[in-house]
Amino acid sequence: MPTVRSVTAIEERFPRPSVMGVVNVTPDSFSDGGVHFDPTVAIAAARRMVAEGAALVDVGGESTRPGSDGVSVDEELRRVVPVLEGLAAADVPVSIDTAKAEVARRAIELGAELVNDVSALRADPDLAGVVADAGAYLCLMHMQGEPRTMQLDPRYDDVASEVAAFLEERLAFAVSQGIAEERICLDPGIGFGKTAQHNFELVRRLDVLLALGRPVLIGFSRKSSLGRVTGDPDAKTGPLSASVAAAVAAYERGASILRVHDVREHVEALAVSRAIASA
Numbered sequence: 134m135p136t137v138r139s140v141t142a143i144e145e146r147f148p149r150p151s152v153m154g155v156v157n158v159t160p161d162s163f164s165d166g167g168v169h170f171d172p173t174v175a176i177a178a179a180r181r182m183v184a185e186g187a188a189l190v191d192v193g194g195e196s197t198r199p200g201s202d203g204v205s206v207d208e209e210l211r212r213v214v215p216v217l218e219g220l221a222a223a224d225v226p227v228s229i230d231t232a233k234a235e236v237a238r239r240a241i242e243l244g245a246e247l248v249n250d251v252s253a254l255r256a257d258p259d260l261a262g263v264v265a266d267a268g269a270y271l272c273l274m275h276m277q278g279e280p281r282t283m284q285l286d287p288r289y290d291d292v293a294s295e296v297a298a299f300l301e302e303r304l305a306f307a308v309s310q311g312i313a314e315e316r317i318c319l320d321p322g323i324g325f326g327k328t329a330q331h332n333f334e335l336v337r338r339l340d341v342l343l344a345l346g347r348p349v350l351i352g353f354s355r356k357s358s359l360g361r362v363t364g365d366p367d368a369k370t371g372p373l374s375a376s377v378a379a380a381v382a383a384y385e386r387g388a389s390i391l392r393v394h395d396v397r398e399h400v401e402a403l404a405v406s407r408a409i410a411s412a
């Protein structure tokens with residue numbers, strides 16, 4: 134008889150709303166580049182995020198900001214391994230923001246529970262096997278183009294249905310590779326090959342994505358669309374107030390996991406939204 138592995142569904146492990154704190158161990162991330170480049174600082178920041186109510190922290194060693202080039206496996210490991218070691222010792226729940234199988238494998242060995250792959254299993258043919266073998270959680274994100282050029286001229290006929298169709302196909306692929314569907318969440322990829330209008334429409338029409346039946350993760354925090362809608366047409370980042378508004382709007386339209394840089398403010402705002410919903 135085949136053995137049936139019991140799996141905790143991602144929505145049980147990270148119930149709505151769960152806040153994912155961003156810890157970029159990079160010199161060049163768009164909003165916090167260099168801030169957490171020292172492992173001691175990154176570990177302290179991650180611990181503070183959990184104390185402020187984050188359900189997990191997302192550790193990334195490669196910037197995917199518009200215009201960025203990739204980094205090598207060795208460099209990415211050099212950046213994230215000391216941080217992952219420190220977080221394992223501190224019992225901090227971790228997600229690894231990587232598209233590389235080798236980085237994911239090492240991170241999972243060091244306790245990472247979730248692999249956050251902005252390439253949705255398109256960049257490294259070995260990544261699906263690493264996630265499947267470990268029984269890790271997985272986030273599949275939509276991106277049009279690649280970081281170096283994705284913001285040059287993004288175009289869609291119908292952004293919500295095209296993003297949903299892409300994620301439906303990547304979800305089927307992940308499941309075909311042995312990853313339990315219950316372990317997977319989906320992300321429309323705010324800012325990844327999208328105009329401000331596309332980003333806002335994706336949140337307004339989140340029901341199209343939710344129809345796929347998987348929890349949705351949204352990362353709108355500090356993104357430039359928020360700076361543009363609040364008055365700066367050349368903004369490279371967005372303010373905290375606008376980030377909180379976008380996260381609450383996404384949550385109220387059904388998002389489960391909110392990926393944010395400023396944990397305390399988002400946890401507090403989401404608590405108000407929840408209180409109103411259940412009053």
Ligand code: HH2
Pocket residue numbers: 155157159161162163164165193195196197198230249250251272274320322323350351352353392
């Ligand atoms: N956004 C960024 C990076 N990883 N992962 C998911 N699932 N969703 C997102 O929206 C997302 C992501 C970009 O933001 P940040 O990590 O702050 O910057 P950088 O890529 O420059 O390190």
